[in-house]
Amino acid sequence: MSDENERIEKTLKAGEILRQVRAEAVKLIKPGVRLLEVAEFVENRIVELGGKPAFPCNISINSDAAHFTPKRDDERTFAEGDLVKLDIGAHVDGYIADTAISIDLGDNSELVGAAEEALKNAINAIHAGIDTAELGRIIEATIKEFGFKPIINLTGHGLQRWIAHAPPTIYNFATQRGVRLEEGMIVAIEPFATNGAGKVTERSEVEIFSLINLKPVRMKQARELLEEIKPYQTLPFAKRWLSKAPDLIINRLVREGVLRAYPVLTEVGKGLVSQAEHTVIVEEDGARIVT
Known part of the structure; x- marks a missing residue:
C-alpha cells in the first residue's frame, strides 16, 4: 500500500470508529450520569473497535469550551440544563480523525444549531483551492445570523500523522488572508458559538x-x-x-x-458555548466527510 493510500485508508477507518462511538456515547449523556463513565466508555470503545484515542475524551460543559476531561475518581455528573460538548478523537497507526457534537440537556437548541449550521455551510464550501479565510467568513456569518458570536481564539486545524493540531489553522471568523486548501489535505472544521464575549481563557484545572x-x-x-x-x-x-x-x-x-x-x-464572559466538528478530506470539487 502506498503511503498516500495508507494515510487515507487509516484516517477513514479512524473516522468510521468515531462515527459509531459518537452515536453510542450521545445516548449515555443524561442528568445524573458520571462524566467519568462516559469518558471511559468512549476511550475503551475506540480501542474495542480497532483504534486508539488520539486524545482524552473531552467533555466540556456550559461555559467550558475545551480541554476538560474527568479526573481519575471523578464523581461529577451531568445536570438538567447542561450544554455538553463531546469532543473525541481516534487514530489508527497515528492517522487521526477528530469530531465533536453538542448535547443539550436544557433549552439551548438555537446555540447548538448555530455551531452545526456553521459547520455544514463551511464544509459545503470546501474544494481544492479555497482560502481558509473564506471558511472563517462563512462560519462567522452563520453564527451571527443566529444571534451569537464565534469564539475567536479557538480554531479548526489540519491533521497529520501523530499530530492532532497541525497547520493550517482555520479561524472561526473572517481574516484578511488564510491558506489555500489543497487536494488531499485532511482538516478538522470546528466552529464554536457562544452567547458570551466570544473568547476563551485558561482556568486552573x-x-x-x-x-x-x-x-x-x-x-x-x-x-x-x-x-x-x-x-x-x-x-x-x-x-x-x-x-x-x-x-x-x-x-x-x-x-x-x-x-x-x-x-x-472557558468563555471569558461566562457565556454558554456550543461546538460542532467534522474531519474532512479536501477533494478537487468538494470535501469528503470522514467522521
Whole structure:
C-alpha cells in the first residue's frame, strides 16, 4: 500500500470508529450520569473497535469550551440544563480523525444549531483551492445570523500523522488572508458559538498533557513516568491514564519543558458555548466527510 493510500485508508477507518462511538456515547449523556463513565466508555470503545484515542475524551460543559476531561475518581455528573460538548478523537497507526457534537440537556437548541449550521455551510464550501479565510467568513456569518458570536481564539486545524493540531489553522471568523486548501489535505472544521464575549481563557484545572521534548531527567520517578508516557508519542494523554501521576513530578516536567499542559478553556464572559466538528478530506470539487 502506498503511503498516500495508507494515510487515507487509516484516517477513514479512524473516522468510521468515531462515527459509531459518537452515536453510542450521545445516548449515555443524561442528568445524573458520571462524566467519568462516559469518558471511559468512549476511550475503551475506540480501542474495542480497532483504534486508539488520539486524545482524552473531552467533555466540556456550559461555559467550558475545551480541554476538560474527568479526573481519575471523578464523581461529577451531568445536570438538567447542561450544554455538553463531546469532543473525541481516534487514530489508527497515528492517522487521526477528530469530531465533536453538542448535547443539550436544557433549552439551548438555537446555540447548538448555530455551531452545526456553521459547520455544514463551511464544509459545503470546501474544494481544492479555497482560502481558509473564506471558511472563517462563512462560519462567522452563520453564527451571527443566529444571534451569537464565534469564539475567536479557538480554531479548526489540519491533521497529520501523530499530530492532532497541525497547520493550517482555520479561524472561526473572517481574516484578511488564510491558506489555500489543497487536494488531499485532511482538516478538522470546528466552529464554536457562544452567547458570551466570544473568547476563551485558561482556568486552573488541568488533566491533559502531551510530551513535547523527551530529554534526560534526573529523578527516578520522572524517568519512570516518561517511560509510561512515551507510547503516546506527541499525542495528548490524561493524567488518569497513568498508573501513578504525582502532581509534583508532572508539574516539574511541565516547568522543564518536557511536557505541555492543556488547562481547561472557558468563555471569558461566562457565556454558554456550543461546538460542532467534522474531519474532512479536501477533494478537487468538494470535501469528503470522514467522521
